[in-house]
Amino acid sequence: MKKFDFAVIGAGIGGLIFAQLMSKNGKSVIVLEKGKHLGGAIQGFSRRGVTFDTGAHYIGGLDKGQNLYQYFNYLDIVNDLKVERLDEDCFDKITFDSDGKCYCYAQGYDNFIRVLSRYFPDNKADIELYVDKIKEVGAQYPMYSLNINKGVGIKLKEKHLNLSVGDFLDSITTNAELKKVLAASNLVYAGDNTTTPYYVHALILNSYLSSSYRFVGGASQMAHRLAEQIVHNGGEIRNLAEVSRFQFGEGKNIEAAILNNKEKIYADNFVSNVHPAVTLDMIPEGKIRKAYKHRIQSLENTYSVFSLYIVLKPKSFPNLPYNLYHFSDDDIWAKNNSKEQWPKTFMMITQSHKIGQKYADGITAISPMDFAMVEQWAKTKHKHRPQSYLDFKAQMQDRFLELLEKKYPGLKDKIDYIEVNTPLTYLHYTHSPRGSLYGIIRSAKDPLRTHIAPYTKVPNLFFVGQNIDVHGVLGVTVGAFLAAGLFLDLEELLRRVAE
Numbered sequence: 001m002k003k004f005d006f007a008v009i010g011a012g013i014g015g016l017i018f019a020q021l022m023s024k025n026g027k028s029v030i031v032l033e034k035g036k037h038l039g040g041a042i043q044g045f046s047r048r049g050v051t052f053d054t055g056a057h058y059i060g061g062l063d064k065g066q067n068l069y070q071y072f073n074y075l076d077i078v079n080d081l082k083v084e085r086l087d088e089d090c091f092d093k094i095t096f097d098s099d100g101k102c103y104c105y106a107q108g109y110d111n112f113i114r115v116l117s118r119y120f121p122d123n124k125a126d127i128e129l130y131v132d133k134i135k136e137v138g139a140q141y142p143m144y145s146l147n148i149n150k151g152v153g154i155k156l157k158e159k160h161l162n163l164s165v166g167d168f169l170d171s172i173t174t175n176a177e178l179k180k181v182l183a184a185s186n187l188v189y190a191g192d193n194t195t196t197p198y199y200v201h202a203l204i205l206n207s208y209l210s211s212s213y214r215f216v217g218g219a220s221q222m223a224h225r226l227a228e229q230i231v232h233n234g235g236e237i238r239n240l241a242e243v244s245r246f247q248f249g250e251g252k253n254i255e256a257a258i259l260n261n262k263e264k265i266y267a268d269n270f271v272s273n274v275h276p277a278v279t280l281d282m283i284p285e286g287k288i289r290k291a292y293k294h295r296i297q298s299l300e301n302t303y304s305v306f307s308l309y310i311v312l313k314p315k316s317f318p319n320l321p322y323n324l325y326h327f328s329d330d331d332i333w334a335k336n337n338s339k340e341q342w343p344k345t346f347m348m349i350t351q352s353h354k355i356g357q358k359y360a361d362g363i364t365a366i367s368p369m370d371f372a373m374v375e376q377w378a379k380t381k382h383k384h385r386p387q388s389y390l391d392f393k394a395q396m397q398d399r400f401l402e403l404l405e406k407k408y409p410g411l412k413d414k415i416d417y418i419e420v421n422t423p424l425t426y427l428h429y430t431h432s433p434r435g436s437l438y439g440i441i442r443s444a445k446d447p448l449r450t451h452i453a454p455y456t457k458v459p460n461l462f463f464v465g466q467n468i469d470v471h472g473v474l475g476v477t478v479g480a481f482l483a484a485g486l487f488l489d490l491e492e493l494l495r496r497v498a499e
């Protein structure tokens with residue numbers, strides 16, 4: 001009977017990074033992925049030769065010496081990623097239909113202040129204060145600053161945990177327009193002004209302000225490069241290997257993961273990249289306290305999205321060097337999106353296959369959508385859903401296209417092919433409850449209850465992925481290193497990352 005040091009369940013970026021860390025450090029690992037493709041939310045897909053991203057449209061901190069660069073360098077993938085730097089003076093463009101106004105986020109702290117102050121000349125000091133504050137958060141967490149002299153691990157400071165992003169912005173400025181602009185990219189953290197903790201906003205924005213890059217040819221390349229390294233280090237990766245439950249030994253430990261086909265995979269440790277609420281359902285009754293399971297399973301999850309994937313006619317639309325965040329009205333918080341008014345807002349990127357391409361191959365546009373809008377079809381099967389669901393998709397596609405057409409008149413004529421994803425698609429591919437974008441909501445109102453540790457009440461079961469620490473490529477990377485630190489010397493690991 002073959003027994004691994006680690007069985008990792010799920011080949012999302014969190015599972016793959018953890019597996020790579022362990023295989024690089026001499027441990028035997030197997031990754032078990034239910035799907036055909038690796039990457040989970042970042043797997044992407046191709047239509048008519050155009051590769052589309054389903055998650056991870058842009059990443060920050062990828063300049064040499066910055067945090068994500070250093071992590072990816074340690075993971076042996078940084079040199080093999082095909083990425084393109086977004087516009088220095090405008091990596092995020094923010095536009096409002098209501099007043100026709102347009103704002104840009106620029107890369108680099110000073111540049112960000114310089115560009116934003118042009119729109120808000122009377123609030124330059126507020127913008128400087130904003131930048132100081134978010135830099136301060138980044139600097140206080142060694143896993144983000146990679147300054148290990150301050151100790152390792154994540155100990156969230158109370159003042160960052162309990163402060164909501166709305167309250168933080170209120171403390172920065174009284175200018176309502178500036179507050180709106182500073183929080184306009186809140187789709188990257190499924191923000192809610194009253195509950196999203198300030199540190200989530202600060203760590204993410206800090207990363208993008210340091211530097212902002214887009215993948216050329218799809219974000220799934222991160223998954224493929226990690227998989228190559230894992231195999232190179234002697235690890236095993238199996239797709240179409242869905243874990244249905246865990247088998248316990250005599251004591252309190254898990255002995256094997258049981259696949260859908262009843263095959264048993266034995267390991268000393270089991271590391272789940274699957275949403276914690278779903279993972280705990282794989283544990284037989286009586287092996288875990290009901291109160292613990294209930295606590296995790298009752299936590300609320302972030303909203304989902306509806307996505308449009310457009311293959312463009314050749315040379316019909318420019319390859320935009322920025323992400324567009326567009327709002328129909330002044331309300332930037334997606335939680336206020338009602339079914340009748342959907343879609344009020346969207347985020348859009350262009351897709352290309354070559355660095356520096358003049359024209360785009362495709363467009364990906366996403367708009368927040370509550371799972372309730374598709375709930376009636378939740379029990380139907382992927383690819384076999386009823387006509388009513390297909391009609392719903394077509395109707396939402398038309399509404400979304402109308403909004404895009406309003407922003408870019410003539411766009412409809414440039415479309416060669418179009419496909420959509422709904423929250424049910426995300427649920428199917430990632431098993432994230434209700435197709436949730438980023439998993440469990442961290443709440444400034446209840447910070448301790450909504451913060452999930454990488455270890456569990458089962459001694460040899462651990463969590464990695466977006467529900468630990470912070471979501472997104474950087475957050476999940478940090479979380480995977482934190483989980484690895486339960487087995488390896490974290491300080492030494494970070495020293496090597498920082499080198």
Ligand SMILES: Cc1cc2nc3c(=O)[nH]c(=O)nc-3n(C[C@H](O)[C@H](O)[C@H](O)COP(=O)(O)OP(=O)(O)OC[C@H]3O[C@@H](n4cnc5c(N)ncnc54)[C@H](O)[C@@H]3O)c2cc1C
Pocket residue numbers: 009010011012013014015032033034035038039040041042054055056057058059188241242243244273274305366429430431432437438464465466467471472473474476
């Ligand atoms: C639309 C969208 C846009 C985003 N944009 C950005 C962005 O611009 N920048 C950024 O940094 N981040 C972005 N993110 C967030 C980022 O993509 C995610 O936080 C990250 O990819 C989540 O990774 P994860 O490791 O938690 O696992 P997931 O990607 O959720 O993967 C979990 C894996 O587990 C597998 N699995 C589930 N159940 C089982 C089972 N029983 N057995 C075996 N395998 C199983 C799934 O198939 C999946 O492969 C975006 C996400 C989405 C959805």
